Amino acid sequence: MSTVKLIEYEEAVPEVRAVYDDIMATRQIDWVNNFWKALAVQPALLRRTWEGVKAVTAAGALDPLVKEMLYVAVSITNGCAYCINSHTAAARKKGMTDEMLAELMAVVGMANQTNAMVNGFQVELDEVFKDGGRQT
Amino acid sequence: MSTVKLIEYEEAVPEVRAVYDDIMATRQIDWVNNFWKALAVQPALLRRTWEGVKAVTAAGALDPLVKEMLYVAVSITNGCAYCINSHTAAARKKGMTDEMLAELMAVVGMANQTNAMVNGFQVELDEVFKDGGRQT
């Protein structure tokens, strides 16, 4: 069970309800998932976190599905089961197929492998990659 | 300096040269970056790793740029400087703009934040997310 009491809509203070309402309106659903009910232990933390998530997952220079898959990639690397499941579900809703998920996993797997081997051999950065190729 | 001697093309055994050749042909460049020169300490490891990287970064159900950005997201979360720089450079070559990089970073930042908070509050997985939304 969570280490703080989950706050349901009915018992929530107005500031919390306002965030729950915006989550449901933005996502066009009629319920709020447990993560937000835990954050509601501190209404300001809930509001700030939701504003961040809402901003970074909105359409922009990157497609919302791409953003959701990036979210999954990070969650896998951190080993957060709740996050992997919830963002995989969100990505599926936005169109991710099993084939796309398999390719995502293949990239994430190889990235974790080569990250480890680069560290392990302490490979020096090639001159041309310095600054992430910004000036080349 | 790397913990194994980097193997240059000129001194490489044929099995290593074959991989270097394929890397250069696939990427349409005339040089090989240090990571591969370190892996060449064991030709079979070099070959296997290159086959993996080549396979997962090729076009498929996901766009090569998306794959490169997923690679960056994992590398950031693991804090691998070589990997962040080299894959950011690769993503730029494939069309990633500063605006796209900023959005990538915004997602990766929020994902690391919410991953931590989900863990911190030990939030229970909502029923609907079980199995990554596969059956809903």
Added chain:
Amino acid sequence: MSTVKLIEYEEAVPEVRAVYDDIMATRQIDWVNNFWKALAVQPALLRRTWEGVKAVTAAGALDPLVKEMLYVAVSITNGCAYCINSHTAAARKKGMTDEMLAELMAVVGMANQTNAMVNGFQVELDEVFKDGGRQT
């Protein structure tokens, strides 16, 4: 189930019992939690680990509650569920309120976010921060 047999007090060798006794005396409780029962697979490992934990959580230049919250912060970042739950419980016993837990979580969340973004942009360390501000 744990990958080694948990050793109960009744079946423990004297060296293990002595550690269990000291844990109970130090914490003023009459039971020992599972972590120690697993470490008892090797009495020397149990003793050394307990001495370390006992030393670092005792009052000193930092308050025991602050130390417990630092323990929680690390456990969250590592995603260790057992550790998060047990040290959150210990912090509550030492006086941590829900409000304090929420602030702890807010810091841990932002720290994980900005750590990722600093890595992601490969930001150069400002001169004034070199050596952790030791000489400024």
Added chain:
Amino acid sequence: MSTVKLIEYEEAVPEVRAVYDDIMATRQIDWVNNFWKALAVQPALLRRTWEGVKAVTAAGALDPLVKEMLYVAVSITNGCAYCINSHTAAARKKGMTDEMLAELMAVVGMANQTNAMVNGFQVELDEVFKDGGRQT
């Protein structure tokens, strides 16, 4: 070098300048560190991140020095050199002595050790710790 161009005050757009001004006013200093100059690549990301950092490091139920030390503990666990140096410097400014730093490190060290051993032995959570001791 950073993977995006650092934006100096003189060349910044008004939205960025406003954040820089608030950082300097809040911290009572006359300069801005590199992290913010990198985030300025996307003014909205800069603003949102600063608001988060400002909120979580302000005085509240926890002391600002405690918050800074929690920030250091997370940064160590993530291995972020920039973050460790900058937040250690910030903690020193807020009163952290060498003795306090040593105790912080001792806790962070033991926490990383016991986190690993709890994982390694796959220790089952004791009933009394479920929900972080919230109901006991």
Added chain:
Amino acid sequence: MSTVKLIEYEEAVPEVRAVYDDIMATRQIDWVNNFWKALAVQPALLRRTWEGVKAVTAAGALDPLVKEMLYVAVSITNGCAYCINSHTAAARKKGMTDEMLAELMAVVGMANQTNAMVNGFQVELDEVFKDGGRQT
């Protein structure tokens, strides 16, 4: 439940069956564990991954039991429960005793502790360790 459907032998396509057959032949068992059944969502990913695991766990300059224990050490540090359990079981089958497991855990615990403290104090690398002692 896993985020993709597990593919059983009976329903598998020939490319998948061939891998399952090789896993069973190599390990001299008559069943395949769930990990491979998940990877089967993309036969090429399954084949490539199995080839990698088969290659790195075979006898060579290092003993298979040593390799299995290295696998456990990494899995612990990443906090992957499935991996810890399955590779601990594999190591036991190859001869790891409780005493060896305890020593493995003791090393992994101390390594995680000192890794954190080295990071925390930002210790400069001694000249003699540069390049992993390759030239000394």
Added chain:
Amino acid sequence: MSTVKLIEYEEAVPEVRAVYDDIMATRQIDWVNNFWKALAVQPALLRRTWEGVKAVTAAGALDPLVKEMLYVAVSITNGCAYCINSHTAAARKKGMTDEMLAELMAVVGMANQTNAMVNGFQVELDEVFKDGGRQT
């Protein structure tokens, strides 16, 4: 530069000198590496940490070279450059060849890859692996 002053032998208090002496005697060398000079900021932390490292790296049920390679595997997974370099150097001194290092790296690479994919697909633990195969 390190975030605390490194304590040289000449300026050290007796308790610190005693540890430095034991490090040099145990390792049969005439110098002490920087890590210990940083820990000397708190003599008790130095002593406790050295006792732990000395104990876990001594010969026992596992060979000292195997222990050193386990240390390297953890250090790679945590991305600690100082630790990777110093423990790779120590392993070389104890007999690790380039071929053995390559095999170590191959295992560590695959382990990081499959750890990520197990997490990513949220694979359920097979019944037979429960408790790390302790009872089978």
